Amino acid sequence: MPSLIELAIAVFLVIGGVFVFVGSLGLAKLPDTMRRLHGPTKATTLGIGALLAASILFFLVMQNAGGIHEVLITMFLFLTAPVSGNLIAKAYIFRHKDIQESLPPAGDRGGWATLGEQKPAERAQRQPQRRDGPSAVE
Amino acid sequence: MISAACSFAIVAISVSILLNVYRLVAGPDATDRILALDTMVVNAIGLIVVAGIMFGTAIYFEAALLFAMVGFVATVAFCKFLLRGNVIE
Numbered sequence: 185m186p187s188l189i190e191l192a193i194a195v196f197l198v199i200g201g202v203f204v205f206v207g208s209l210g211l212a213k214l215p216d217t218m219r220r221l222h223g224p225t226k227a228t229t230l231g232i233g234a235l236l237a238a239s240i241l242f243f244l245v246m247q248n249a250g251g252i253h254e255v256l257i258t259m260f261l262f263l264t265a266p267v268s269g270n271l272i273a274k275a276y277i278f279r280h281k282d283i284q285e286s287l288p289p290a291g292d293r294g295g296w297a298t299l300g301e302q303k304p305a306e307r308a309q310r311q312p313q314r315r316d317g318p319s320a321v322e
Numbered sequence: 323m324i325s326a327a328c329s330f331a332i333v334a335i336s337v338s339i340l341l342n343v344y345r346l347v348a349g350p351d352a353t354d355r356i357l358a359l360d361t362m363v364v365n366a367i368g369l370i371v372v373a374g375i376m377f378g379t380a381i382y383f384e385a386a387l388l389f390a391m392v393g394f395v396a397t398v399a400f401c402k403f404l405l406r407g408n409v410i411e
Contacts (some may be wrong), residue, residue: 187323194327197372201327201334204368208338211361212345217353220345224361228338235331235368242324242375253383257367257390264394268360271401276353278405298405 189245196238203231217276225269232261274298328376335369356400363393 207230210223240254277283278298290296339362346358370386399409 190323193375194323197324197327197331197375200368201331201372204331204365205334205338208341208361208365211358212341217351217357220354220357224357224364228361228364232364232368232371235371239371239375243380247378247380249380253380253387254371257371257383257386260387260390260394261364261367264390265364268394268397268401271398271405272353272357272360275356275401275404276351279351279353 189241193238193241193245196234196241200231200234200238203227203234205231207231218273221269221273225265229262229265233258325376328372331372332369332376335365335372339365339369352404353401356397356404359400360393360397363389363396367393 204227207223207226207228210227211220214220214223236254236258243249243254277287277296284296284299287296342358342362342365346355346362349355349358367386367389370382370389374380374382374386403409
């Protein structure tokens with residue numbers, strides 16, 4: 185029976201190592217930043233989840249101690265990986281004008297919240313209002 | 323069996339960290355470098371966890387938890403700096 189649990193721990197460790205490697209390989213080999221985001225946000229998160237599952241099994245069975253730390257690390261990593269990926273994508277869009285031109289319209293009022301005042305369409309919308317302001321005063 | 327799997331995982335994670343260092347040095351944009359740093363922190367957490375299994379001690383998990391928190395806060399701070407030109411407004 186312990187050999188079966190050892191086998192499960194070893195399989196989780198190998199799966200975790202393979203997926204962490206696949207995520208970093210995608211980060212190194214893919215041609216574009218938006219495509220490079222896929223590797224670390226999905227494959228590496230899955231690999232870390234498998235490694236932490238192996239750790240939970242190991243400390244639960246071999247040393248008879250519950251693993252609250254691993255559960256905490258798993259929860260924290262799974263909650264924060266999408267947020268950091270979204271922020272990196274926002275920063276990439278903010279820094280590249282050619283991507284900003286190809287974005288779909290965000291809604292009726294204003295542009296994309298990431299771009300703030302820098303959206304050309306929004307600037308064109310605001311300038312007639314500024315022209316109307318002084319003329320109405322005059 | 324477990325020690326062999328631990329060795330395999332450590333080798334895989336070490337090669338992953340080398341690939342992250344390549345992207346950190348060669349990345350054409352600043353966001354690539356931020357992404358490489360974020361992935362490197364996650365890989366370091368994996369390395370710490372595998373080392374904990376290999377040595378049979380649970381004393382390293384505090385370090386892994388601290389790495390997770392500090393890495394996320396650093397990524398968010400870098401991205402906010404790129405987006406707004408300021409970290410805390």
